[in-house]
Amino acid sequence: MIEVLRMGHRPSRDKRITTHVGLVARAFGAEKIYIPGNDTKMKETLDRVVRIFGGDFQVDVSSGIKKILHQHRGIVVHLTMYGTSLPDGITRIRTEHEEEDILVIVGAKKVPRYIYERADLNISVGNQPHSEVAALALFLDRISNGDWMDMDFGGKLKIVPDDRNKNVIEKN
Amino acid sequence: MIEVLRMGHRPSRDKRITTHVGLVARAFGAEKIYIPGNDTKMKETLDRVVRIFGGDFQVDVSSGIKKILHQHRGIVVHLTMYGTSLPDGITRIRTEHEEEDILVIVGAKKVPRYIYERADLNISVGNQPHSEVAALALFLDRISNGDWMDMDFGGKLKIVPDDRNKNVIEKN
Numbered sequence: 218m219i220e221v222l223r224m225g226h227r228p229s230r231d232k233r234i235t236t237h238v239g240l241v242a243r244a245f246g247a248e249k250i251y252i253p254g255n256d257t258k259m260k261e262t263l264d265r266v267v268r269i270f271g272g273d274f275q276v277d278v279s280s281g282i283k284k285i286l287h288q289h290r291g292i293v294v295h296l297t298m299y300g301t302s303l304p305d306g307i308t309r310i311r312t313e314h315e316e317e318d319i320l321v322i323v324g325a326k327k328v329p330r331y332i333y334e335r336a337d338l339n340i341s342v343g344n345q346p347h348s349e350v351a352a353l354a355l356f357l358d359r360i361s362n363g364d365w366m367d368m369d370f371g372g373k374l375k376i377v378p379d380d381r382n383k384n385v386i387e388k389n
Numbered sequence: 390m391i392e393v394l395r396m397g398h399r400p401s402r403d404k405r406i407t408t409h410v411g412l413v414a415r416a417f418g419a420e421k422i423y424i425p426g427n428d429t430k431m432k433e434t435l436d437r438v439v440r441i442f443g444g445d446f447q448v449d450v451s452s453g454i455k456k457i458l459h460q461h462r463g464i465v466v467h468l469t470m471y472g473t474s475l476p477d478g479i480t481r482i483r484t485e486h487e488e489e490d491i492l493v494i495v496g497a498k499k500v501p502r503y504i505y506e507r508a509d510l511n512i513s514v515g516n517q518p519h520s521e522v523a524a525l526a527l528f529l530d531r532i533s534n535g536d537w538m539d540m541d542f543g544g545k546l547k548i549v550p551d552d553r554n555k556n557v558i559e560k561n
Contacts, residue, residue: 234409240518241520243517244517302550303538305550344547345412350523351416351417354523355530358530365515366515376517
């Protein structure tokens with residue numbers, strides 16, 4: 218099981234990026250996202266996508282960071298510009314932490330030092346500045362061996378792959 | 390050669406997402422991004438990253454969409470929720486468009502119908518709502534076979550993969 222912790226979310230400034238982080242978490246196979254800070258509008262936005270497009274992705278905006286870290290059983294992976302390479306990180310998870318649940322941390326603003334210490338693995342998805350949205354997508358893609366491509370969310374709206382047309386099935 | 394066209398950028402609303410799109414384009418191996426609309430602040434932001442972290446990624450905010458599409462020699466790939474699957478799209482590019490330059494279009498707001506028609510391929514990176522930032526990263530990852538991981542940008546600042554420390558080399 219994979220859960221995501223979005224740290225440092227500032228409701229007005231980070232609204233859109235955090236939405237993308239949440240949608241990526243869901244679409245690429247995580248089961249839950251924690252967004253500490255009680256941004257209930259953010260929760261509504263993400264919950265609405267789940268209602269329409271399916272799955273049982275959970276959005277928790279009320280738990281605090283310490284509680285989340287304390288309650289988590291499994292490994293903590295922090296995605297950062299400063300970390301071991303993605304292939305090395307994936308190999309280490311597979312060999313040293315097989316079958317363990319994973320809490321993936323992605324920061325908005327600067328992540329406090331204790332997260333680097335607390336993480337079992339600091340992984341950098343490339344050593345260039347880019348985006349926590351992309352980093353999360355690539356990490357989830359690699360850790361799942363691309364399984365997200367075959368997931369069926371069973372939602373009310375289902376989009377059918379089609380090169381030329383907008384092909385949407387809406388369940389009654 | 391791969392170039393990216395960010396469509397529908399609204400300077401105030403899309404500032405941060407477009408920044409992420411631009412940084413992802415650079416970090417995952419595209420050579421240029423077009424962001425029509427003359428947002429010179431956006432250009433400054435992205436150019437600054439190039440100055441510090443290296444490479445010769447180009448940022449064009451002055452060309453219009455029609456001119457970009459008219460001048461492009463090669464194929465046009467539009468990333469959308471409604472398209473053929475990513476594996477199918479990559480296979481078709483490799484078999485039907487080998488060696489051709491690629492212009493990758495990602496939209497901010499709703500993309501006009503003529504883009505779907507003009508595109509040689511409409512590709513959906515999963516059929517769930519998520520993020521153009523993630524879609525672009527996954528597309529560039531797959532089309533390059535992960536080559537972005539070995540790119541050397543030769544910048545003034547270079548981050549060295551390190552699981553425990555912030556390891557940065559600054560050139561004189």
